[in-house]
Amino acid sequence: MKTTKKNRILPLAILLVGWSITGWWLWASSPPQSHPNLVRVTIPDGTSAQTIAQKLEEAGIIRSSLALRLLIQWQTLQGERALLQAGTYELPTNLSLREVVEHLQSAQSQIKVIPLTIPEGWNLRQIAQHCQDQGLFSAEAFLSLADRPPQGLRPWLTSDIPNLEGFLFPDTYEVIAGVTTPETLINQMLDRFEQVALPVYYSHHHQVPPPSIQVSLRDWVALASIVEKEVVLESERRLVAGVFWHRLRQNMRLESDPTVEYGLQIRQTKEQSLTLDQVRTPHPYNTYLNHGIPPGPISAPGLASLKAVLRPEPTEYLFFVARYDGSHIFSRTFAEHQKHIEMLDRQIKNDKTSKKKPR
Numbered sequence: 001m002k003t004t005k006k007n008r009i010l011p012l013a014i015l016l017v018g019w020s021i022t023g024w025w026l027w028a029s030s031p032p033q034s035h036p037n038l039v040r041v042t043i044p045d046g047t048s049a050q051t052i053a054q055k056l057e058e059a060g061i062i063r064s065s066l067a068l069r070l071l072i073q074w075q076t077l078q079g080e081r082a083l084l085q086a087g088t089y090e091l092p093t094n095l096s097l098r099e100v101v102e103h104l105q106s107a108q109s110q111i112k113v114i115p116l117t118i119p120e121g122w123n124l125r126q127i128a129q130h131c132q133d134q135g136l137f138s139a140e141a142f143l144s145l146a147d148r149p150p151q152g153l154r155p156w157l158t159s160d161i162p163n164l165e166g167f168l169f170p171d172t173y174e175v176i177a178g179v180t181t182p183e184t185l186i187n188q189m190l191d192r193f194e195q196v197a198l199p200v201y202y203s204h205h206h207q208v209p210p211p212s213i214q215v216s217l218r219d220w221v222a223l224a225s226i227v228e229k230e231v232v233l234e235s236e237r238r239l240v241a242g243v244f245w246h247r248l249r250q251n252m253r254l255e256s257d258p259t260v261e262y263g264l265q266i267r268q269t270k271e272q273s274l275t276l277d278q279v280r281t282p283h284p285y286n287t288y289l290n291h292g293i294p295p296g297p298i299s300a301p302g303l304a305s306l307k308a309v310l311r312p313e314p315t316e317y318l319f320f321v322a323r324y325d326g327s328h329i330f331s332r333t334f335a336e337h338q339k340h341i342e343m344l345d346r347q348i349k350n351d352k353t354s355k356k357k358p359r
Contacts, residue, residue: 028067029097032060036092040111043104045086052084052104061091062100071101082106088113090179111179117172118189120302121228123262124165127300131185135177142182154190156198158217166221166297169193197221197306204310213245213310218296220309225297226287228305229258232326237304242312243320243330252318254287262298270324270348324348 041059043052049072053065062068072084082105089109091100103109116134118127124146128139146164150157157167168189175185201220204211215223223244231237244254260274261267263283268274279286285294319337320328321344329344331337 025067028062028064029071030063031094031096032063033093036094038090038092040088040090042088042113043084043086047086049084056100060093061095062097064097067097068101071097075101085110087111090176111176113174113176115172116175116185118168118170118300120170120305121299122170123299124163124168125265127168131182134175136175136180136185137182142185145182145186153186154194156194156217160216161218162296164190166225166300167193168300169196170300170302171196196303200303200306200310211310213312215309219293220306221301222293222295222297224301224305224309225299226254226256226258226294227308228301229299230256230320230322230328231305234304236328237308238311238313239315239317239330240320240328241305241308242315243317245309245312246315247318248292250318251291253289253291254293256287259285259287259294259298 039059039061041055041061043055047055049069050065053062053068056062056068057065075082084101084104085107087107087110089103090111091103091109095103114134116131116136118130122130124143125139128142128146131137131142132139146168148163149159150161150164150167151159153164161167164186168186169192171189171192173185173188173192201217205214223241226244227237227241231240244256247254257268257274260279260281263285264278264281266278279288282289284290285296285298287294315330316332317330319331319334321331321337321340322328323344329340331340
């Protein structure tokens with residue numbers, strides 16, 4: 001029988017298609033990378049296989065979303081299919097397609113992401129202790145990195161900044177026990193400062209015409225950190241910032257209690273105020289003894305305090321004293337200030353006396 005040209009071409013075409021499909025499958029099921037870079041991906045409950053496949057392809061964990069769907073369909077036909085498990089995973093990029101599917105079906109590499117909240121006004125030691133209490137890492141490991149000159153970590157961290165105090169932005173972060181390290185958390189917090197705080201600073205200093213307040217990055221955060229520690233009521237934030245700027249322009253010392261507390265690592269209470277000896281103890285952060293803004297922040301200021309320092313409320317007040325209910329009494333003169341302090345002292349003594357009386 002005579003073989004036609006058409007009969008010869010058909011088997012060859014089938015063979016070429018088979019080779020193409022085999023080659024594509026070998027490519028699609030192989031690891032995307034030779035190095036095991038970890039990639040985090042979250043799969044919510046109820047996510048379809050198609051959406052999961054697209055997520056994994058976009059994340060660089062697999063080469064082809066189509067290949068993953070075909071593999072799952074093949075497993076279904078063979079009666080060996082297990083459902084892909086929802087959750088958060090950290091998967092290396094050097095896994096084969098089948099290995100990725102096995103991880104998702106057995107929940108291997110699934111991690112537990114926990115929220116870590118750092119409140120405004122915390123200092124480095126409070127942050128470090130909180131991380132230790134949450135089981136992330138030791139306080140010492142965190143402080144060994146955060147409590148030293150930060151040059152080289154970010155180009156905007158200038159050489160006059162003594163440590164990372166104040167520059168680790170207070171916020172809620174996603175962390176993983178056993179995975180998150182001091183380095184990774186510090187980088188997360190610096191990234192947040194860079195994203196949230198720095199634009200406020202740069203936009204202020206690039207205003208046309210130039211604003212009346214020109215302040216270095218270090219002094220901006222340092223003064224905002226004092227405002228953060230002094231203020232409880234949002235309505236007083238810009239006013240307190242205005243008082244501090246007014247004092248600085250008058251060449252007066254800031255005389256802020258939180259700076260003494262920070263330097264001595266103590267905390268005063270309504271029952272136990274700072275003593276005269278404590279206020280007179282020399283240290284670089286004591287604003288009762290030293291003029292100007294301290295050499296660095298004393299806490300992590302939030303965005304509101306950072307903005308308040310750049311846009312303070314104009315005021316003639318030079319003094320304020322805390323009522324211990326969150327509010328302050330403001331004064332223009334030292335004589336007024338002293339009267340307010342004496343009045344509050346009498347109130348505290350009366351409260352103590354009334355509590356001691358038998359009922």
